[in-house]
Amino acid sequence: xxxxxxxxxxxxxxxxxxxxxxxxxxxxxxxxxxxxxxxxxxxxxxxxxxxxxxxxxxxxxxxxxxxxxxxxxxxxxxxxxxxxxxxxxxxxxxxxxxxxxxxxxxxxxxxxxxxxxxxxxxxxxxxxxxxxxxxxxxxxxxxxxxxxxxxxxxxxxxxxxxxxxxxxxxxxxxxxxxxxxxxxxxxxxxxxxxxxxxxxxxxxxxxxxxxxxxxxxxxxxxxxxxxxxxxxxxxxxxxxxxxxxxxxxxxxxxxxxxxxxxxxxxxxxxxxxxxxxxxxxxxxxxxxxxxxxxxxxxxxxxxxxxxxxxxxxxxxxxxxxxxxxxxxxxxxxxxxxxxxxxxxxxxxxxxxxxxxxxxxxxxxxxxxxxxxxxxxxxxxxxxxxxxxxxxxxxxxxxxxxxxxxxxxxxxxxxxxxxxxxxxxxxxxxxxxxxxxxxxxxxxxxxxxxxxxxxxxxxxxxxxxxxxxxxxxxxxxxxxxxxxxxxxxxxxxxxxxxxxxxxxxxxxxxxxxxxxxxxxxxxxxxxxxxxxxxxxxxxxxxxxxxxxxxxxxxxxxxxxxxxxxxxxxxxxxxxxxxxxxxxxxxxxxxxxxxxxxxxxxxxxxxxxxxxxxxxxxxxxxxxxxxxxxxxxxxxxxxxxxxxxxxxxxxxxxxxxxxxxxxxxxxxxxxxxxxxxxxxxxxxxxxxxxxxxxxxxxxxxxxxxxxxxxxxxxxxxxxxxxxxxxxxxxxxxxxxxx
Numbered sequence: 001x002x003x004x005x006x007x008x009x010x011x012x013x014x015x016x017x018x019x020x021x022x023x024x025x026x027x028x029x030x031x032x033x034x035x036x037x038x039x040x041x042x043x044x045x046x047x048x049x050x051x052x053x054x055x056x057x058x059x060x061x062x063x064x065x066x067x068x069x070x071x072x073x074x075x076x077x078x079x080x081x082x083x084x085x086x087x088x089x090x091x092x093x094x095x096x097x098x099x100x101x102x103x104x105x106x107x108x109x110x111x112x113x114x115x116x117x118x119x120x121x122x123x124x125x126x127x128x129x130x131x132x133x134x135x136x137x138x139x140x141x142x143x144x145x146x147x148x149x150x151x152x153x154x155x156x157x158x159x160x161x162x163x164x165x166x167x168x169x170x171x172x173x174x175x176x177x178x179x180x181x182x183x184x185x186x187x188x189x190x191x192x193x194x195x196x197x198x199x200x201x202x203x204x205x206x207x208x209x210x211x212x213x214x215x216x217x218x219x220x221x222x223x224x225x226x227x228x229x230x231x232x233x234x235x236x237x238x239x240x241x242x243x244x245x246x247x248x249x250x251x252x253x254x255x256x257x258x259x260x261x262x263x264x265x266x267x268x269x270x271x272x273x274x275x276x277x278x279x280x281x282x283x284x285x286x287x288x289x290x291x292x293x294x295x296x297x298x299x300x301x302x303x304x305x306x307x308x309x310x311x312x313x314x315x316x317x318x319x320x321x322x323x324x325x326x327x328x329x330x331x332x333x334x335x336x337x338x339x340x341x342x343x344x345x346x347x348x349x350x351x352x353x354x355x356x357x358x359x360x361x362x363x364x365x366x367x368x369x370x371x372x373x374x375x376x377x378x379x380x381x382x383x384x385x386x387x388x389x390x391x392x393x394x395x396x397x398x399x400x401x402x403x404x405x406x407x408x409x410x411x412x413x414x415x416x417x418x419x420x421x422x423x424x425x426x427x428x429x430x431x432x433x434x435x436x437x438x439x440x441x442x443x444x445x446x447x448x449x450x451x452x453x454x455x456x457x458x459x460x461x462x463x464x465x466x467x468x469x470x471x472x473x474x475x476x477x478x479x480x481x482x483x484x485x486x487x488x489x490x491x492x493x494x495x496x497x498x499x500x501x502x503x504x505x506x507x508x509x510x511x512x513x514x515x516x517x518x519x520x521x522x523x524x525x526x527x528x529x530x531x532x533x534x535x536x537x538x539x540x541x542x543x544x545x546x547x548x549x550x551x552x553x554x555x556x557x558x559x560x561x562x563x564x565x566x567x568x569x570x571x572x573x574x575x576x577x578x579x580x581x582x583x584x585x586x587x588x589x590x591x592x593x594x595x596x597x598x599x600x601x602x603x604x605x606x607x608x609x610x611x612x613x614x615x616x617x618x619x620x621x622x623x624x625x626x627x628x629x630x631x632x633x634x635x636x637x638x639x640x641x642x643x644x645x646x647x648x649x650x651x652x653x654x655x656x657x658x659x660x661x662x663x664x665x666x667x668x669x670x671x672x673x674x675x676x677x678x679x680x681x682x683x684x685x686x687x688x689x690x691x692x693x694x695x696x697x698x699x700x701x702x703x704x705x706x707x708x709x710x711x712x713x714x715x716x717x718x719x720x721x722x723x724x725x726x727x728x729x730x731x732x733x734x735x736x
Contacts, residue, residue, distance in 0.1 A: 001055040002210045003072070024583050038063065040131060042077055043086065045095040047134050047159070047222075047717030054093045082298045086148055091132055106138040110190070117145045118157065121226040124156055131660025132159035136175070139190045170214045172248045174236050174726065175229070177207035184213045184227060187726050188249070193224050201228035210236050210245045237725065239455030243344055246639045250632050252342060256353055260334045264353035267324055267360060271368060275323075276393055282315060283395040286419060289363055292473050297350070298363040299592040301371070301396050304473060306421045307376040310704030311377050313421060316479040317371040317394050318362040321591040322601040325352070336622075339629035341593035344640035346455050352591070357592045365396045372601050373501040374479040374588070384428035387482055389604065392488050403469040424467060427474040434477070438581035441545055441617050441731065442562065449644050457648040460676045477580065483600065484586035486573055499613040502599055502623050503583050506577040507566040508534055517560045520698060525552050533580055560699070566570045569630075570596050570623035571723065596626045600640060620629075634666045642728040645678040649730045650723040669701060669710050671718050671732055682718060687734070 015579060025065040043060050046054065060066070062073045078095055079719060081087040085265050087095045105124065106119040114333075115133065116125040126145050142165040144280035145158040149379030175197070179203045184195040195213050197205075205211045210233040217402040218225035233248065234241030247254045262668060287303040303315035325332050335351050341348040349359045363369050373392040376408045377385045436442055443465075450459040514537065518528040526544045529536070541561055548554045565579065570587075588604075591597040603614065659671040668683040684692060690703035692710075710716075720733035 024715065038073075039077055039081075042074070043081070044315060046087065046095070048638065049097070052593070053094050053096045054091050059095075062545075068168075078130075092628065103161070105142065105156070108139060108141045108143045108160065110139045115139075116501050117143060117160070123638070126156045126158045128158060128160055130524075132157070134216050135160050135163045135260075136220075136225070137163050138167065141165065143293055150605075160656065166215075168251065170212050170230055170248075170251075172212055172226075172233075172245050173207045175202070175207060175209045175211050177202070177205075182210065185726075195225050195227040196226055197229065203229035203232065205229045205232045208236050209663060210234060210241050212248050213218060224567050226602050242643055242725075243347065243640060246344070246643065247342070247349065248637045249639070252349065252632065252636055253338065254349060254480040256350070260330050261353050261355070263330045264355040265354070269360065271370060271393070271496050275370070277618050278391065280372070280373070280390055280391050282317065282371075282393045283368060285315065285394075286398045286416070287317065287394050288398045288400055288416065288419065289313070289365075289396050290400045290402060290405045290468060293403060296362065297357040297592045298396075298399065299361065299590050300472070300476060301363045302396060302472075303375075303394065304423060307377065310380055312426070313375060314378060314423065314426065314475065315323050315373050315375040315392070316393075317363065317373045317392060318479070318601075318605035319359050319363055319592055320372045320391060320601070321352070321356070321372050321598050322392075322605060324356060324360060325598065327602070331356070335595055335598070337626070340398055340596045340625045340633050342633045343637055344642075345449050345457075345644045347453055351595060352592060362374075363394065363396050363594055365399045368393060369397050372591075372604070373590075374482055375477065376482075378426055380427045381642060382433070383479075385484075389483060389486060390608070391605070400468075402466070402468045403464070405471070406464075406466045406640060407469055409471075420471075422476070427471040430466065430474040430478060431470060434474075434581065435542060436537045440538050440565075440581075442579070443533050443558065445677065447641060447645075449648070459646050460645065460648050460678065462677055466670065477582075480586055480588050481580075481582050481584065483588045483604060484582075485602055488584045488586070491607055493613055497602075497613075499607055499618045500572055500619050501572045501574075502569060502570055502572060502586060502596055502619060504577060504587050504596075505571050505575050506568040506579045507572075507575060508578050509537060509566065511562040513564040516697060517564055520560065521557055524548075524557075526557075534581070537579075538581060553713045555662070556699075567631075569627040571621055571627075572620045584591050594626075595660075597622065599626075639728060642679075643725070644721045645676070646725055646728055646730055648676065649678055649680070649720050650725075653723065654715060656719050658715065658717055659732075661710060661712055661716060664694070664699045664701060664710065664712060666696075671716055673718075678730060680718070680732045682716075682732045682734060 002530075013277070013734055041063060042059055047605040052453050053412070056071065056075050056078055059078065060071045064076060065071060065076070078087060082095070087097060090096055104117065104119045104121070104123070106117040106126070108115065108117055108128070115128045118125055126147065128145065128536060137160045141163050143160045144162040145329060147156060148159045170189060171184065171186045171188055173184040173188070176183055176185055182197040183200065184194070184197060195215060197213065201216070211229050212231040212233065213227040214230050215225045216225045228715055233244050237241075244254045267346045268270050282303050284305045285305050287301050289298045289301045293300055300318045301317040303313075303317060305313050306449055331353060341351045341357075352361070354717055361369075363371070366636060371392045371394050373394075374387060374389050376387045379385055388734050405420055406421045408417050412421060412505035444464040446465075448462055448463040449457045452458050456690060484501070488498060488503060491499055493499055516528060521528055521544060526547060528540050528544055543562065544557055548557045568577070570580070576586060577585050586600050587594055587597045589597065600617070606614070657673045659673040659674075661669050662672040662679055663670040666684070668681050668687070670681055671680050672679045686699070690705050690708060692701040692703050695702050698711065702709050717735040719735050720730060721733050724731070
């Protein structure tokens, strides 16, 4: 019996040991299969039951854990999460997700490797992991976030508990229709997901159509949203479709509301005699316009006449849009929403109805037009002796394209040569003085396309920029500066305070970026001293820019200098304009295409009439809106250029081109072609002669073994190998 009992005990012990060994192996296998994912799964379980008190057995069961050793592992993990502040232990063995404590509202944003909520109260950012974003918040969304207890943690973490307002609810992309299901493919990096489209929600969209889709539903645990087609834009690849798609991506209009068009049609063409009587009459003074050859809206003109004693009177005349567009009107509301005209490669999306921008407000030759003018008396050194600002009536004598005016400047002969050459001489003196006073001498290069009847590009080149362009620029700058100085500095309220005004401001460069740039360009042998005062910084920049002209590194230095600059914007708080070296500056000269200019015209008229100031907070909101819309429009314009560049290069795949490295990133470097200025990417994966590291400080890729270096400004030869219309990207490969 004893022997039998021993045998039985031994067998039982072996079974238990085997069971323990099996459980340990299974737990080890689970750990190997998931590692930290087991912890993620536990947290995920609690985020799905955020208000419930859960015991460890339920958590273990959700993972498929049944053995004692597995359950003990779960308990240890739960205790660890309690210590981290993610869970609360309500009682022994029972836990609850740690939400419902302090709540904050803010904007959800994406960083390089993680996401954050930037609180409205400007307190520290709250880090949000993927598992703590069950509501699928996207960058730009306004959200409510529940904070986890800090405890030993140095950074704040939390969970998104509600999306208060989506940055956008519609997306633009290409419809893909398959036998089993349909979806919208979009290149929007913020979404990072396709949108599923039930067959009944296609609204007639076919495979490969571009469409606008609204997200209809996105459950907390659904990996992909479901949507419905709002509008079919047309077949992908069609010119109109692609341009409309670019506008729709940025929520920009591609047509004008009929209500506003009709309101514009009702405006009388005739100028009332009583209105003429109120204005200074310049119809007998020689006046001209100089604009791009394809321009239709002429919003500025210059008048010129000799005075005694070698003086010259130059009138800067700007279309008086404020006479026709009254505050709060249908046209005004639409213009404010748009805030700016948008210039795509093949079309203009105007801020105002066509009847206004191309007719009533356009300073066309031989037609009486209402203007808001800044009239200067200058001596031969282009020094302003006096000026006056007021409403006028003008009649342009001649419309010049830039190329025509440039020919007169270059040859010193032609129609109206005396006027153009005088204006040119004065403008160059103004320009020279402006740079001497600290303005930055940047030279930006724009491209222009030659399009066929279907809108396809047949050629692309740098847009010429000569001294005829500078002639107009300098007088517009002079007018803008003078108006800002008069109504921002000189005119005051009865208590001596400055009246509310809208300025165009530009802050000092970023100090760290400036120092980084200085250290880099010294390697080329240039003297670039560290400085903090605006005048010293601009002097150093101008010296380097001038010294590098016509040298291989010129493009590199210009690019780096631009990247150090702050962004210009509109504000009622004046800090000056660093880039132009102006203490006071505004936008007064383009009210047909910029809403801030229209606001400035209204303020000038108000203050000239002796009325009091307007509410600063209200006008600061207007200024911020205009700044935001300006940036959105600029992105759409850049995307239209990129699309046309891809379209142009798609017919030239396999050809070899000369270019300059225009940007460097960890995934490769970008090359701008010398003739067409099209930009494309040489991907890192095609640099197969070595393993390259990204040197961010020196804007370079450096080979580990052979130390070959690719940096900004290097000249290279490349072959076009691929064009991606959806991503608007061209791929190149190096040709050694």
